[in-house]
Amino acid sequence: MNSTMNNCHCTSSLQWFIKYCQALGLDVVHSESNMQIIPLTTKQYDTLSFGKVTSPLMINPRTNSAEKDGLYCERIFNSKEPYTCYCGKYKKKKVNVEYACDRCGVTLADSDAYYKHQGHIHLATAVIHPFMVEYLAPRMNLSVEKFRAMIYDMLEQDSQQLFAMLRKYDNVNDMILRRLLVPPAGFRPQHQPQIEDINTLYAEVIKQNHRLKHFIDKEAAAPILRIETAALQRKVDQLFMNESLKKPFTGYGKKRHTYTSLWGYMRKYLQNFFQHATSFSQKHTATYDPTLQENQCGVPLQQLLLLYKNFITQFRDGQKTKNVEIALQYLDFYTPVVDDILRAKSPEKKKLGNSLHYHHKLKHPMKSNQQITSEVVEILQHLDSFATTLKSLMEYIAKCPIVFSYKSVATALYATPLLDRRTTVAFSERTRRELHLKFAGEKVRLFIPRNEDMQQEARDLVGKYTSKKFTSSFSYLANLSAQKWSELAIGKHKIPLQDIDNTFVAANQITQ
Secondary structure (H helix, E strand, O other): OOEHHOOOOOOOOHHHHHHHHHHOOOOEEHHHHHHHHOOHHHHHHHHHHHEEOOOOOOOOOOOOOOOOOOOHHHHOOOOOOOOOOOOOOOOOOOOOEEEOOOOOOOOOOOOHHHHHHHEEEEEEEEEEOOOHHHHHEEEEEOHHHHHHHHHHHHHHHHHHHHHHHHHHOOOOHHEEEEEEEOOHHHHHHOOOOHHEEEEEEHHHHHHHHHHHHHHHHHHOOHHHHHHHHHHHHHHHHHHHHHHOOOOOOOOOOOOOOOOOOHHHHHHHHHHHHHHOOEEEOEEEEEEEEOOOOOEEEEHHHHHHHHHHHHHHHHOOOOHHHHHHHHHHHHHOOOOOHHHHHHHOOOOOOHHHHHHHHHHHHHHHHHHHOOHHHHHHHHOOOHHHHHHHHHHHHHHHHHOOOEEEEOOOOOEEEEEEEOOOOOOEEEHHHHHHOOOOOOOOEEEEEEEEEHHHHHHHHHHHHHHOOOOOOOOOHHHHHHHOOOOHHHHHHHHHHEEEEEHHHOOOOHHHHOOO
C-alpha cells in the first residue's frame, strides 16, 4: 500500500530530501518494494504551506530579526527558539497545545517546527515546470536549449497557444505551476553561500512576480504583460536549475558567479550525503593492539568524548547541559577518576581535589590558594553530572559503530575506550591486513554516523571490508539526470528499491 513519506517517521536527512522535492514541485510516494516521484497537486500545495511569502527580504541587518512576510518570516516558518514568539510576549514558555500568539501570530511550538513549516509564493500567472521542458524536448526532436528558447518566444507572443499545445500531452497538467513552495527555514540556514544563493533566487522570483502583478493591476498593454510573463518564466527556470541554463543568473555588481539552484544544490547534497550525515574528525595515526577483537577498535577516551560532544545535549537539558560542557572543559582534570567511573566505582573526591589543586597551581601561579580552592570546589560540583553523562555516552557508543576508511577500503568497528595516555587509534591484526596498512603510524580517517539510516548502514558494514565508497542510498538518485527525473515525475514510473544501494527507508518505519 503506497503512502507518502510525509506521514511516516523518517530521519532528518530523509525529511530534507522530501522538503526539497516538494520545493521542486514533486512528491515522494513509496511502498515496501518501490518508490515513486510524482508531481504535487493543487490541494497538496494548500495543505503543505503555512503562509504566503510576499516579501523578498530576509533578515534585518540592524535588528538581526526576520522581516515580516519575508523568506524567514517567523509567522510562516516559525521561530528557531522553541516556544518563542516574534514580539517577545512568550519566551520559551512551554505549552501542551500549539497555539498562536495574539500579537504577532507566531505559533508556539518546539524547535522541530523550524524544520517542518513551509511557505509558498502565489504566482501572478501560470508558468511551466522546467522538468516539462526536459520531458517534451526529445519528443519534439529538439534540444532542451532550443525548446526553452521557443517557449520564451511563444510566451512573448501568445501564451494561450503555448498552453494549448502542451496540454495535448498526457500527465503534464500538474507540471503547469501556479504556486511555488519555499523550503523550511531550518534547511536554509543563514551565512552559508550555497544556501544564500537559493534565497537570492527566491527573492528574484518574488520581485518579478510583484512587477507582473503591478502591470496586471494597472491593466497594462498585452505586449508588456507577455514580456513580463516570459521574464517570470526565466526567473522560475533559474530558481529550479540555474546551472544548466544557457544564460544563468550571476547576480549583480563586480563579483559575479553562477548561483546554485534548488536542483543543483539537491544533487550536491545527495552526492555528498554521507559527509552531511556524519561528524568528521581529523585523521588519526593507526597502531596495532593484539588484545582487540576483529570487530573492535581502540580510541582514546578523550578523543571519543570530543567526537560525540554533539550528542551530549540529548542526555541532559537545561542547566545540566551547561554543567556537562564545563565537565568536558575540565576533562583533563577528571582523568584520575575516569577509570573508577567506567568500572562503576565511586570516585575519590579527595584524590581528584588534590589533582585539581595541583594542576590549577601550575596553570595559574599568580592566584592565591583561596581562589584556587574555590574553583576546585566549583569543578567538583559537576562531577556527578560528568559521571552520569559519561556512562550514558558509553552506552550510546557501544550501539553505534564508527566507520574507518583508508585509501579505497572502508569498514565499521565498535569503539573501545582507551584509558591510557596514548593519542593513536588501535586496530586488530585482521583490520590492519584488510585495510592494507603496511606499517604503524599511517593516517586513517574515521566518521561518526549521526542519523538513524547512516547508523544502520554502519551496523551492516561491521565485520565487512568493502572497496566501494561508503555512501547512502541517495547516491543513486543524485546520479540521475534532469531528463531522467522528468521522466520519473511525469511518467510516474516506479523505482524498485533493489535498484538503490540500500533500503530507502526501513519497512517498520512505514505508516500504512
